[in-house]
Amino acid sequence: MKYKIREQVTTMKRYVAGKPISEVKRELGIETVVKMASNENPMGASPKVKEAIMKTCKDISLYPDSGSYALRSELSKLTGRSMDEIFIGGGSDSLIKVISSTFLNHDDEIIMGEHSFSRYEDNARLMGAKIVKTNMEKLVLDLDDMEKSITDRTKIIYLCNPNNPTGSSFGKNDFEAFIKKVPDHIIIVMDEAYREYVTREDYFDALDYLDEYKNLIVLRTFSKAYGMASLRVGYGFADPELVGYFYRVVDPFDVNLFAQEAAVAALGDTEYLKKVIEENSRGKEYFYKELESMGLSYVVSDANFILWDTEGDDMDIFHRLMKKGYIIRPGGFLGIPGYIRVSISTMENNIGFMRAFKEVLSEIREQEKISV
Ligand SMILES: Cc1ncc(COP(=O)(O)O)c(C=O)c1O
Incomplete structure (x- = not known):
């Protein structure tokens, strides 16, 4: 060829x-x-999302705000996290690619569950990194096995909680025991695409750990509970230094204007x-x-x-x-x-x-x- x-x-x-x-x-x-x-x-999606989209039609010829200011500001108000800790992309899929591109060199390693979201693997492969898959005999993530799988080459550990495709989740105690043991140069991506649906009592807010663990990145999306999968908008929280790097990598107009306005409206319809x-x-x-x-x-x-x-x-x-x-x-x-x-x-x-x-x-x- x-x-x-x-x-x-x-x-x-x-x-x-x-x-x-x-x-x-x-x-x-x-x-x-x-x-x-x-x-x-x-x-x-909420009727408010549809209204917001109709209103945005007048601006169809304009480029969207590449910094998604209004959406980041709304997310900041709702979560109490500062705006410079928040980054937005065209779905969390896009953000997984941004994270992979930011950290992974050839032969670096990522750790993920054997049955977990396949985009972690695909994006690592694209960068020439190795994928280390950990035990999921009972179809739940085995955090101990993840910790044991860390090597000198480990760059990212993906925790999908709840996990796709199993639906299983882990609680606060298991998470705390795990994160303490991970060296702080290794990035932990907590993918919470399904967090709104969680009913287990010991579920926790991963954002509460951002101050103590600068290596933690939390990903969320408007595609699932907010019913906006076609609009492509996902968001993340991380140390501002990391967010600065992510904004160098993400496509400047990754999140279109309709998606941004719709996401703000969705957050308002609790x-x-x-x-x-x-x-x-x-x-x-x-x-x-x-x-x-x-x-x-x-x-x-x-x-x-x-x-x-x-x-x-x-x-x-x-x-x-x-x-x-x-x-x-x-x-x-x-x-x-x-x-x-x-x-x-x-x-x-x-x-x-x-x-x-x-x-x-x-x-x-x-x-x-x-x-x-
Ligand atoms: C665990 C998980 N993360 C991320 C995504 C990607 O979602 P988005 O539509 O925000 O790209 C999905 C979609 O199915 C998912 O299941």
Whole structure:
């Protein structure tokens, strides 16, 4: 080949996103498709977000504020953290890339859970860094194993709490015991994309540790509970010195004006956020009850999705569910064969999904009987 593509790129795999609804409709010729694959908010964004977007249309020809001043100022008021500790990007995906580009040289190492968010790995690979994956036998992050995996080359440790794709989380005591043991030149990225959904009592605010641990970076997003995944806006908190470096690396207009205005509006609608969280908790309880009655084991989730063991062929189940109009994430795509990850949706969709799932399992059982 005449092009000299970097080896890091030639050896990378393309990210497999949840299948879009339009693609499933087109490919399978079905009218009604429900996506429960990408942990999106089934209730959508607050009406205030939509109003803010309409108002912003008049400024469509202008470049956005590259420093996202209004949004950082709002986040500062809400969290009590200073504005120079806050950085914004086009989704936390973009910020993960910024962090990787800022720290990682060839042959540096990152540490992440074996079943954790795949973008940590992809962005490290792009920089030529090595990925050290730690034990997740019980599908929860093993902080002890993470600490034991530290070497002279470790630059970043990714803690995803709650963790995607398992939904599992860890509490304050485990975190405190862990962070004390990590040398302070190693960056700890606490990815809290699902924090708004957490119900465990010993959950903690990672921002409370920023003063003591300058090596801590906290990432959050408007894509999940705020229902703004299409707008692409994520935010982070870190030591101002680090934030200064991140702003050298991030694309100057990474966060478009609509996203900035919408995020400010979303922060102002706490009532709506409360409803979203309540609906998610109701859906989660419904799934737990159904799965228990079917005798299937699931990972207790602190997020807006549930991972469970189908005790069958997840890829087959995935394809059959799709034909019935439900898109989910098969464990085969996540390195956990046999499992499926299902995003919690509206109660109507949850009930429809469960009906379809049970039909699929009995179809498979019938076929197995015939072939015996
Ligand atoms: C753990 C985790 N971090 C980050 C992201 C990226 O979110 P964003 O839409 O803000 O880029 C996701 C998206 O699924 C996620 O699950």
